[in-house]
Amino acid sequence: MLKQLTSLVCISLVVLNALAHNNGLALTPQMGWDTWNYYGCSISEQTILDAAQGFIKYDLPKYGYNYVVMDDCWQAPARNATTGAPIADPTKFPSGMKALADQIHSMGLKFGIYSSAGMYTCGGHFGSLGYETIDAQTYAEWGADYLKYDNCYNEGQAGTPKLSYDRYANMSFALNATGRPILYSMCNWGEDGPWNFAPTIANSWRISGDIYDNYNRFDERCPCLSMIDCKLAGYHCAMTRIIDFAAPVGQKAGTNHWNDLDMLEVGNGGMTYDEYVTHFSMWSILKSPLILGNNVLNMTNETLEIITNDAIIAVNQDSTGSAAERMWKVPVFSGGDLSSWSGSLVNNTFVIALLNTSPETQYVTVNFTDVFIDQGPSYQTGTYVIYDLWQKDSAGAWGKDIGTYTAAIPDVEIGMHQVRIWKAVPASTNSRRDLAEL
Structure with a gap:
């Protein structure tokens, strides 16, 4: 009998671990919006409802955006004194969290909430360390569909992958035990190399310190030159620095477990149009979750154009789940660098990117020997129909056919x-169909 009971416990633990990340969610990178980048702690019930109305106003669900995520500072001053359950600030959220979630759901959207794997959140409110079970149960009862789980005030329970794994796994198992599908977004800033342990417990994990709305400024508060073995992820990480951080770890992500490059800054005003195009494009091809961080109730035409480029979004949401890889990177004399990226898509098609972080226009030939280094000689000498995903065709659709090329795309101006x-679509298989079908 004891032997049978022991076997049953072992089987249960195996099932629990299998379910911890394989929860049927984030089969492609999640898409939505989060309060933090634009509102910080200045949030309320109305803030969340207004954002949801913005989703409807701009038809964002049509493009795949569906999570409305409430970040830090929603909490009351203290937990329930009797049960220990989390409580929302009654002044900011007078209707309560369940009523708010119900309203979000009634709009056809999903509701996300925030906590920290620490004694306190980054905003100084109560965290979930030691309260994982009651918090997960409460979030499920409220109707949460998403948890962003931060890393502040972690009581020193970090410094090795095992310490971080154990702390974050506690919430993973608690969420799965509720029986409600809740997307689990780990936000531990790349500490202890989450790409090595988080795929078994989370749907996504942050790979770096916090982004800020800047293209390439070096800031000592984001001190690491690489996230591999970085000891202080920090914050105030410029957008292109996060791209560099992401380059080597794309191999660690895939269906329902993604590298998170942090929330998007598109529309917040700190970068130019071209820089925001780079931001959105690179997050997309690197298969980061696309979580908007701007004012979605009032967007400029330029911002809306960028975040609704369905050809770029299709690359992010491609079912192969394969992040683009950097093929080469070379410095430019005037500063910055040029880099080439490529990745596989469905139906034997490919995405190719050229990135210029220098302060001057560059002219480059994109050689297929670089683009198809993993595919071999027949691909490297092949002929492809090339679609520019930031040009519109005669019908106004993103992804203009710019011609057929063999072995290279010559003399590209960037x-x-x-x-x-x-x-890139092999010419032998191209049939002039809509890009979404390829």
């Missing part, structure tokens, strides 16, 4: 802080 993104 401006200061620009990106060029193409889709």
